[in-house]
Amino acid sequence: MYRIVSAIFLAENIKKFEIEAPMIAKKRKAGQFVIVRINPNGERVPLTIADSDPEKGTITIIAQGAGKSTRELNRKEAGDSIADVVGPLGTPSHIENFGTAVSIGGGVGTAIAYPTAKALKEAGNYVITINGARSKDLVILEDEMKAVSDEAYITTDDGSYGFNGFVTQKLQELIDSGKKIDFVLAIGPIPMMKAVADVTRPHGIKTVVSLNPIMIDGTGMCGGCRVTIGNEIKFACIDGPEFDAHQVDFKNLADRNRIYQHEEKEAGEAFEHACKLHGQG
Amino acid sequence: MAIPRQKMPAQDPQERVGNFQEVNLGLTPEQAQQEALRCIQCKDPVCIEGCPVNIKIDQFIKLIAEGDFMGAVRKIKEDNVLPSICGRVCPQEDQCEKVCVIGKKHEPVAIGNLERFVGDYERQSGQKADPKVAPSTGKKVAVVGSGPASLSCANDLAQFGHKVVIFEALHELGGVLMYGIPEFRLPKEIVREELDGLRRMGIEFRTDVVVGRTITIDELMEEDGFDAVFIGVGAGLPWFMGIPGENLVGVLSANEFLTRVNLMKAYDFPNNDTPVFDCKGKSVAIFGGGNTAMDAVRTAKRLGAEHAYIVYRRSEKEMPAREEEIHNAKEEGIEFLLLTTPLEFVGDDQAWLTGAKCQKMELGAPDDSGRRRPVPIEGSEYILPIDMAIISIGNGSNPLIHQTTPDIEVSKRETIVVDVNTMQTSKEGVYAGGDIVTGGATVILAMGAGRTAAAAINKQLGGTAQHFDEW
Numbered sequence: 247m248y249r250i251v252s253a254i255f256l257a258e259n260i261k262k263f264e265i266e267a268p269m270i271a272k273k274r275k276a277g278q279f280v281i282v283r284i285n286p287n288g289e290r291v292p293l294t295i296a297d298s299d300p301e302k303g304t305i306t307i308i309a310q311g312a313g314k315s316t317r318e319l320n321r322k323e324a325g326d327s328i329a330d331v332v333g334p335l336g337t338p339s340h341i342e343n344f345g346t347a348v349s350i351g352g353g354v355g356t357a358i359a360y361p362t363a364k365a366l367k368e369a370g371n372y373v374i375t376i377n378g379a380r381s382k383d384l385v386i387l388e389d390e391m392k393a394v395s396d397e398a399y400i401t402t403d404d405g406s407y408g409f410n411g412f413v414t415q416k417l418q419e420l421i422d423s424g425k426k427i428d429f430v431l432a433i434g435p436i437p438m439m440k441a442v443a444d445v446t447r448p449h450g451i452k453t454v455v456s457l458n459p460i461m462i463d464g465t466g467m468c469g470g471c472r473v474t475i476g477n478e479i480k481f482a483c484i485d486g487p488e489f490d491a492h493q494v495d496f497k498n499l500a501d502r503n504r505i506y507q508h509e510e511k512e513a514g515e516a517f518e519h520a521c522k523l524h525g526q527g
Numbered sequence: 528m529a530i531p532r533q534k535m536p537a538q539d540p541q542e543r544v545g546n547f548q549e550v551n552l553g554l555t556p557e558q559a560q561q562e563a564l565r566c567i568q569c570k571d572p573v574c575i576e577g578c579p580v581n582i583k584i585d586q587f588i589k590l591i592a593e594g595d596f597m598g599a600v601r602k603i604k605e606d607n608v609l610p611s612i613c614g615r616v617c618p619q620e621d622q623c624e625k626v627c628v629i630g631k632k633h634e635p636v637a638i639g640n641l642e643r644f645v646g647d648y649e650r651q652s653g654q655k656a657d658p659k660v661a662p663s664t665g666k667k668v669a670v671v672g673s674g675p676a677s678l679s680c681a682n683d684l685a686q687f688g689h690k691v692v693i694f695e696a697l698h699e700l701g702g703v704l705m706y707g708i709p710e711f712r713l714p715k716e717i718v719r720e721e722l723d724g725l726r727r728m729g730i731e732f733r734t735d736v737v738v739g740r741t742i743t744i745d746e747l748m749e750e751d752g753f754d755a756v757f758i759g760v761g762a763g764l765p766w767f768m769g770i771p772g773e774n775l776v777g778v779l780s781a782n783e784f785l786t787r788v789n790l791m792k793a794y795d796f797p798n799n800d801t802p803v804f805d806c807k808g809k810s811v812a813i814f815g816g817g818n819t820a821m822d823a824v825r826t827a828k829r830l831g832a833e834h835a836y837i838v839y840r841r842s843e844k845e846m847p848a849r850e851e852e853i854h855n856a857k858e859e860g861i862e863f864l865l866l867t868t869p870l871e872f873v874g875d876d877q878a879w880l881t882g883a884k885c886q887k888m889e890l891g892a893p894d895d896s897g898r899r900r901p902v903p904i905e906g907s908e909y910i911l912p913i914d915m916a917i918i919s920i921g922n923g924s925n926p927l928i929h930q931t932t933p934d935i936e937v938s939k940r941e942t943i944v945v946d947v948n949t950m951q952t953s954k955e956g957v958y959a960g961g962d963i964v965t966g967g968a969t970v971i972l973a974m975g976a977g978r979t980a981a982a983a984i985n986k987q988l989g990g991t992a993q994h995f996d997e998w
Contacts, residue, residue, distance in 0.1 A: 269741050283698055289791060289800035290698075315800055328696040332735040462791070462801070465696050465737055466925050467706075467763035468783035474774055479767060484927065498774050501878035505776050509802035516797050 247327040251304055256386040257379075259311045261320045262296070268303030270333045276365035277339030277456065280307065281464040283330040284318050291315045292461045292483075294358040306329075306413055308357035308386070311422055314513040335464045336487050339365060344429035344452070347371040348420070349395075349414050350442055352378045352434020356387050358456055359433040360394070367394040371429070375399065376416050378434065382407035384503060414441045427451050432491065433512070436500045443491035453491035457482050460506070461500060474498050532563050532634040533558040540858040544828050545708045547794055550855060551615075554637075559644040563591035566636045569628055574638060578627040579975030580679060582606045584623060584638055591641055600645040601656040607974065608658065608682040608724055609675070611650065611717045616708060616856070617971045618849050635747050638868035650720050657727050661688030666988045669694060669753040671738045671928070673703020675970045676961025677759035678725065680977030680984075684757075685728045687981070687990045692753075693730060696737040699790060702761055703970070706790035707782075709822050711829070713760070739927030740771025744935070744957060755956045755984045758935075759941065759977060762922040762962035768814070772872030773918075777804065777880035781813070781823045781919035787827050802916050807831035812883060812911065814838050814869055815919030816846040817967075821853065823917045835861050836913070840868040840888050840901045866890070866901065870908065872916060882910045922967050932957075942966055950976055959986055 251264040270280060279294045297306040311317040322328065326429050339362045347366045347494060351359030356377050367373045375395040379385045382402045391396045400408030413434070421427060430453040432442035433464050439455040446453040459482050460472040466484040473482050474495035537543075537553040543550055554562065572585040582603055590599035603610045619625075619639035627635035649656050666689045670677045673695040681691045699705045701718045726732065736742060738760075747753045765780035767773050787793040791801035810826040813820045816839035820996070828835040837856070839846060842865050846853060857863070866888040873882050887907035890899040924941040935955035936944045943952055943959040950958045960976030962968055 267735070273741060274868065287799045289790075289802075330735050332737060333697065335737065335740055342705065413692065462786055463697065464784060465740075465763075466927065467765070468786050469765045469767065469780045470783045472767075479769075484925075495774075498878065501776055502774065504877075505804070506802045509796065509805070513797045513800060513802070515962070 247329060248331040250322055250324055250326050250328065251302075252324045253326075255307065255324055257384045259320065260308065260384070260386055261311070262306060262308045263319075263322070264299075264304045264306050265328070265331060266303055267305050267331045270331065271298040271305050272300045273305050274298050274305065274334035275338035276341065276361040278336045279487065280305065280331050280333035281335060281461065282307070282319070282328055284315055284322075284328050286329055288318075288329060289315055290330075290462055290464065292321065292335070292458075292464055294361075294456070296357045296360055298328070308354060310354040313510045314517040317514070317517060333463070335483060337485065339431075339454075339488055341365045343370040346374065346425070346427050347429040347431065348374045348376065348417065348427055350376045350378070350417065350430065350432040350434070351387075351391075352413055352432075352438040353380070353384065354386070355434030355438075355456075356391065359431060360387050360390055361404075362431055363391065364394040366429075366431070369406050372396050374420065374427075376401060376413045377404070377405075378413035378438070380404065412441070413438065414445050417445050419441065421445070421449060430454070430491075436496055436503070439491065439494075440496040441496065443496070447492050450473035454488050455491040455494060455496065456487045457489060457499060458487070458503075460503060529857065530561055532565065532637055533562040533640070535637075540860075543711065547829055549714050550711050552800065553647055554640055554644045556648075559591055559596075559641060560594060562637050562641055563588045565629060565765065566592070567629065573628065574623045574636075575625045577623040578624065579971045580607045582623075582642070585783040587645065588636070588638070588641060591645060595723070596645050596648045597652070597654055600649045603642060603645065603650030604656050604658045606746065606978075607647075607679065609678060609721050609974070610642045612713060612722055613971055613974070614639050614641075614646055615713050616969060618969060620850065622971065646721075648715070651887045655724070655727070657724055658682070658686055660685055660728050661991070663690065664691065664988065664990055666754045666990075667692070667752060668755045668757065668984060668988075669747045669751070670759065671744075672696075672702060672758070672760040673700040673732065674759055674761050674961065674973065675704065676761075676973035676977040677702070677757065678722070679974035680757045680759060680960065680979070680981045681730050682728070683726060683978055683981035684847045684984060685725070685730050687985045689985070689988060689990065691730045692908060693732050694736040694738055694742075695732065695734045698734050698789065700732055700734065706786045706818065707822070709785065709789055709826050711825070712822065728879055737927065744928070744932045744954075748956060754760040754988055755958065757955065757977070757980050757984065758928060758959040758963060759961045759973070760925060760928060760963050760974075762924055762942075762967045764923040764925045765918065766921050766923055767918055768869065768920060770869060770871050772874060772880075775872050775874040775880045776878050777874075778872055778916045778918065780806070781815070781917050784823055784917050785819070788830070794830060804829065804909060806915065808833050809914040810834040810836070811915045811917065812836040812838050812864075812913045813917045813919050815921075816841070816848055817919065817921070818852060819847045819917045820919040821848045821856050823919055825856055827917070828859055828914070830863060836864050836911070837861060838864045838867050838869065838883070838885065838911070840866065841888060842866055842896065845898045852892055864911070867902065868903070869916075878914055880914065882912045883916060885909060885911050889947055915924055922962075924963055924966075928963075940966065948979070950980035951983060
């Protein structure tokens, strides 16, 4: 069992957890993730390690309540435990001094973009962050992102805070203003990552995305997370999760992520129903 | 030979396709004693050499004949701590029972069924037949992976008096025994109970540790003070066929399918959170002809598939699966499409699989493996309509260990290279065995390799050469 040291909501439905996991805290690098299993009947869910404190022996994860498991996780409080946390998994982000690096986070993807943005800053890059959310109340990690950025932008789809529009519009604006950009990292929903790849492709800007296929073991033994990169099949859990955005078959990823849509809905509804019955909802 | 080989009762095929309970029900005590009387107690029991872990077969069978079932299981556990498991999953027809002298004229003694019987007897009786453990040597060995190779290595090391810590990447112990072999062939409760026996011997288990990611082999030796390391991580990297359409929705590896169903208990969704492809009333094809393919296809049938096909490019004679499993599959209504190979997968505009374009084959001249090579028949292509495709053409080696421990030599196939007499790798103090060395093989061969490594590790650590049953 892995003890939760702290649990706080960053926005509606988005919760940040600090979890005791000393071996993982000591080892993890930016871009890596853990697989968690909330309870003994639970499924294995991949979540990016947003931060770690090797001295305290804790890691930080940020979860958005989307399906049954993440909603169940988001009901956990400090002092509660989760059954399993395994990691760090995946290949760490490739970090070097590219020059000017733009880190783009969409929604809860910001939590994934943050550790890599921080590592890019530490490697000497001029870091620009673009942090996108649907509306003001869903903006997360604003201060953290600012602290690791030379320039920080917030965009909201409805214009309720910061730049009114999508992250891609802000990125296009930066490119059009003649800013020399050497590297772009984009993490968020699949359509957003695809849109960023489409913006940078004509300019030949090296662009990396962190993919989020369905995973089970996370150690390379099942191929459930396989993605098409160029013409090759790769396993996101060991070869990734970060890949060259201009080589990714985003349509295939989106198609494959829909396989359990029906079951996810069923499990989610059953969970909500059970919570209401037990008065926890 | 007046006594016929005792037939093990089994669940009726019609009934068992509707559940995940064990197919074979085990011998009764009377049957076991009868069967034991068929053993003629050869002076030179060749059956022992046929067993990769060299169980003293004649001795344990004699004890069964005398009605001393606990004595029999104690005798087995000197060499193999997993009798309930091995009695179920070993291919005895290729090993101990193949060389049984009785088998020359009659059916061989049912060694596997007898081993299973006494293993089950111990657990059901509530008594313990734990092997004796030598006084502590103060030496520590790390065992990576908790599958069959690791468990048998750990068992011997513990009996020699060394401290053993097993590191497992998944949340459950047992490797392929847990995620690969289905409940209806090997109930998971049995695996857990046999593992408890290892715990009582002082072996420590640590789950959720991925060696190569959470900690490296060098760190285990240099920082954590392990005197030796045994690598038994298996061959768990699934191969795909590399044909068009393999990334369509509904095409998955047998490893993924079986892991969801066995380890994550997706057959009991939504009581367990992990979903699996809804097979009810669907057509499911498994591509391959090994034991994994049989496990997958019988699982699909139990999940309600209307058509569950085995698609195999050679004929039934060349199938690597056990005869018993092929027989069981046929009884359960599995459809065999032999001499058939897929060329590509086809799907609808939502990228969901709708079929496999297959080609008929005929057998040509023997290839390097001695099996007749399948040759395509021109113009025989057709579309097999299917909703799910499960790829079961074998597994390669996971690259995590050698990526992070570069001084361990690997072959071109990325299997770990060892000295076959000691199972030592190119790195001092590091040994390996099982599928990570041989590629996909059997539970019992992995266990044999684990024992060989344990003997060599014991020698390296200056342990006594005295056999542990004398402690």
